Amino acid sequence: MNVVVNPVEAIRTTHGTIALSHLDGQIDGLERFAARGEMESRAWVELVDLITLRAQILGRIADYERASLIAEQRSEVAPGDGLAFLSRARTRASLHRFAEAMADLDHAAELGQTGREIEVDKAAILQAVGLYAEAMTIRRGIADASPDFEAAGGLASLYADIGDTDAAEQWFDKSSLRYRSVSPFALAQLEFQRGHMWMAHDPERAHRWLLAAWQRLPQYAQAEGHLAEVEEALGDRHSAIARLERLAAESDDPDFAAELARILRDAGRHGESEQWRSYAEKRYETLLAWAPAAFADHGAHFWLSVGGEPARALALARINLEVRATPKARRLFDAALAACANTAIARSA
Amino acid sequence: MSDHGAGPRSIANPEIDITDVFAFPSPERPGNLVLAMCNFPFKEIEATRLFFSDALDYRLRVRPVRVSTTGPNAAFAVGEQECFFSFTFDVPKMEGDRMVQTGVCRGPMGDLTLRVGDEAGAKGNGVRAFAGCRLDPFFVDQLFSGGMRMTRKIPPVTGINSVEGQNVLSIVVEVEHAKLFGPEAGPMVAVVAETATNGSFRARLDRVGRPEIKNFIMMDKAADSVNRDLDIRDLYSEEDGFKLRPDYIGAYRARLNGSMAVYDSLDDKVDWPLDEKGTHPLTEMLLADFLVVDMSKPFNEDGYLEIELALLDGSVPKTCGGRWVNHDIVDSLFTILINKRNGPRISDGVDGTAVPGSKTFPYISRPNPMPPKLAALVGIPT
Numbered sequence: 001m002n003v004v005v006n007p008v009e010a011i012r013t014t015h016g017t018i019a020l021s022h023l024d025g026q027i028d029g030l031e032r033f034a035a036r037g038e039m040e041s042r043a044w045v046e047l048v049d050l051i052t053l054r055a056q057i058l059g060r061i062a063d064y065e066r067a068s069l070i071a072e073q074r075s076e077v078a079p080g081d082g083l084a085f086l087s088r089a090r091t092r093a094s095l096h097r098f099a100e101a102m103a104d105l106d107h108a109a110e111l112g113q114t115g116r117e118i119e120v121d122k123a124a125i126l127q128a129v130g131l132y133a134e135a136m137t138i139r140r141g142i143a144d145a146s147p148d149f150e151a152a153g154g155l156a157s158l159y160a161d162i163g164d165t166d167a168a169e170q171w172f173d174k175s176s177l178r179y180r181s182v183s184p185f186a187l188a189q190l191e192f193q194r195g196h197m198w199m200a201h202d203p204e205r206a207h208r209w210l211l212a213a214w215q216r217l218p219q220y221a222q223a224e225g226h227l228a229e230v231e232e233a234l235g236d237r238h239s240a241i242a243r244l245e246r247l248a249a250e251s252d253d254p255d256f257a258a259e260l261a262r263i264l265r266d267a268g269r270h271g272e273s274e275q276w277r278s279y280a281e282k283r284y285e286t287l288l289a290w291a292p293a294a295f296a297d298h299g300a301h302f303w304l305s306v307g308g309e310p311a312r313a314l315a316l317a318r319i320n321l322e323v324r325a326t327p328k329a330r331r332l333f334d335a336a337l338a339a340c341a342n343t344a345i346a347r348s349a
Numbered sequence: 350m351s352d353h354g355a356g357p358r359s360i361a362n363p364e365i366d367i368t369d370v371f372a373f374p375s376p377e378r379p380g381n382l383v384l385a386m387c388n389f390p391f392k393e394i395e396a397t398r399l400f401f402s403d404a405l406d407y408r409l410r411v412r413p414v415r416v417s418t419t420g421p422n423a424a425f426a427v428g429e430q431e432c433f434f435s436f437t438f439d440v441p442k443m444e445g446d447r448m449v450q451t452g453v454c455r456g457p458m459g460d461l462t463l464r465v466g467d468e469a470g471a472k473g474n475g476v477r478a479f480a481g482c483r484l485d486p487f488f489v490d491q492l493f494s495g496g497m498r499m500t501r502k503i504p505p506v507t508g509i510n511s512v513e514g515q516n517v518l519s520i521v522v523e524v525e526h527a528k529l530f531g532p533e534a535g536p537m538v539a540v541v542a543e544t545a546t547n548g549s550f551r552a553r554l555d556r557v558g559r560p561e562i563k564n565f566i567m568m569d570k571a572a573d574s575v576n577r578d579l580d581i582r583d584l585y586s587e588e589d590g591f592k593l594r595p596d597y598i599g600a601y602r603a604r605l606n607g608s609m610a611v612y613d614s615l616d617d618k619v620d621w622p623l624d625e626k627g628t629h630p631l632t633e634m635l636l637a638d639f640l641v642v643d644m645s646k647p648f649n650e651d652g653y654l655e656i657e658l659a660l661l662d663g664s665v666p667k668t669c670g671g672r673w674v675n676h677d678i679v680d681s682l683f684t685i686l687i688n689k690r691n692g693p694r695i696s697d698g699v700d701g702t703a704v705p706g707s708k709t710f711p712y713i714s715r716p717n718p719m720p721p722k723l724a725a726l727v728g729i730p731t
Contacts, residue, residue, distance in 0.1 A: 005549065009548055010548055010549050010550050011546070011550055012404040012546060012547055013404050014402040014403060014404045014405075015404070015440040017440050017448075018400045018440065018441065021398050021400060021441075021448070022364075022392065022394060022398070022400070024398070025392070025395060025398040025399070026392065026393065026394060029393035029719075029720075030393070033393070033722040036722075038722045039722075180358055180362075180552060180554060181358070181361065181554075182362065182364060182365060182402050182404040182546060182554075183362060183364065
């Protein structure tokens with residue numbers, strides 16, 4: 001894609017206000033029908049998928065909890081329904097319960113669920129746990145059979161995780177050019193992934209894509225949170241704080257409060273920093289009790305940073321490494337280990 | 350199902366999905382042409398929460414058309430001149446306790462600003478335009494239509510409208526016909542509707558002329574002599590309805606020939622003999638996939654396909670043609686395809702919606718405040 005073209009203008013999508021109105025309306029409608037016992041199995045999958053999508057966009061942990069609850073209950077009520085296990089696999093994967101999610105996918109296949117739907121979910125799990133070669137085989141197969149937006153986007157995210165940014169860029173471009181919809185969600189998520197990939201390598205490029213994701217979908221909390229992080233890295237601390245203050249106040253995800261606390265501390269605003277740090281800590285405690293694997297990664301980052309407890313960070317980084325042996329998880333573990341060693345040295349000194 | 354979910358792209362993205370197109374002389378004001386399109390099916394959402402996309406250009410295109418030949422090779426000649434009505438919409442804003450959306454209709458007589466849902470519509474320069482949520486005017490028993498394709502038999506009638514009570518987003522334009530192309534253009538017009546992206550990258554996402562071309566006829570791959578593993582409908586929807594590209598025309602022909610031959614066989618007699626190349630007599634006429642309205646004739650509720658069939662028969666059309674909102678095109682099309690009207694009417698047992706459209710602007714009935722749950726079958730290819 002030509003770098004001088006604003007991606008949001010190049011491929012226009014429906015404004016977030018409209019798209020979220022429809023998303024909320026669909027979820028409310030399906031919840032209503034579910035309460036009246038009028039739902040068939042495919043609609044249950046749709047309901048769980050829509051709630052999870054809203055969770056991802058708005059950064060709403062309560063939606064992850066709701067999706068998980070529905071999927072767990074549904075698999076108990078309909079033990080012979082492959083779709084119920086497909087759905088549960090997705091919610092479990094979203095909470096980083098990857099081994100259980102993979103077992104659910106296998107069970108769904110035994111119950112007759114086959115085809116691309118299962119394969120895409122398998123590839124996502126294999127990728128998440130760092131089995132990149134296995135994930136690549138599946139994603140390549142899907143892209144060869146159906147070279148569409150989703151298939152190209154899957155390959156882009158895989159190359160991004162592997163660290164091959166050149167290949168990832170090519171697939172991000174291909175994916176965008178294959179978009180034939182006006183829904184903002186999938187494209188904003190693709191742009192977010194692209195920006196996320198560049199955060200460690202090139203903050204300017206990261207900024208471009210995170211800004212695109214946020215402009216495309218201003219309600220996309222995760223995109224705005226990472227955009228704030230990049231803005232701060234690029235020297236615009238004022239904007240970063242403004243964004244994070246709003247996100248931290250509106251979202252039940254503690255990541256925004258944690259990041260805000262860090263930036264405020266670095267800015268010398270220790271009182272405000274402590275308030276947000278304390279809020280984030282309590283919230284992480286609650287979430288770790290509910291879904292330890294899901295929040296081990298972010299919890300470790302928190303206690304390694306503004307949380308100020310390297311030993312706690314190390315314990316969580318170990319859990320994270322156990323559920324997904326990715327290079328990133330290894331780096332987090334190593335950083336926590338080094339921080340603990342430094343703390344020990346400091347104490348002994 | 351008319352053009353609801355007519356292809357993988359529309360199934361995945363209902364907001365681009367054009368479900369129906371209508372074109373007819375105004376029953377209220379002779380000399381006026383009415384054009385309408387419906388979009389965004391299968392949304393079990395309160396009517397007040399359904400909005401047009403601000404990223405789409407909803408377009409009704411009109412061209413003058415004349416008859417070039419009659420008889421077995423009957424065909425229309427579509428003029429190069431074109432008028433179109435392009436609708437774009439803003440992001441809704443809060444007004445009091447509810448969201449309000451506005452839009453613009455750009456047409457040959459100028460622009461009209463309209464408020465979505467305003468029953469009176471916007472008026473100016475001989476044009477009246479409406480946009481808003483309405484009751485889906487289409488009706489079909491999908492068990493019947495899908496069952497026919499699955500079993501290769503005429504199924505028993507259950508008579509349940511599969512989309513009863515569902516809403517769609519509708520756009521209606523009424524225009525003085527004489528102002529479109531001038532007096533020398535003749536009385537006949539051809540009409541298609543499109544949805545297209547409106548960013549710097551432009552792409553046609555859906556396109557509809559006649560109902561059920563893509564679903565009843567193009568969805569069935571089994572009788573296709575060329576492509577038996579290709580859902581051809583997305584390709585077809587990308588085409589300019591007034592000028593199909595030569596690239597895929599052979600594939601479309603093969604699909605129509607095979608599928609329509611199957612319909613013709615359902616009553617165990619041949620009413621539409623294929624020629625030596627295997628071409629069905631209706632194929633070329635239906636691939637000219639636009640509604641044809643003769644504005645020299647008065648409003649007629651049952652004009653659908655009448656002009657086309659008369660021309661193929663070598664006779665003189667008697668009606669205005671086009672398509673009226675309440676016409677039972679499912680029964681009409683099945684009867685034409687299966688027995689060429691040489692036998693009994695083939696009916697799915699559903700003859701209308703619970704609230705048929707009225708003969709006053711905007712013609713399509715008010716929306717259902719909260720649509721009911723759709724049956725599992727609806728929207729899934731059968």
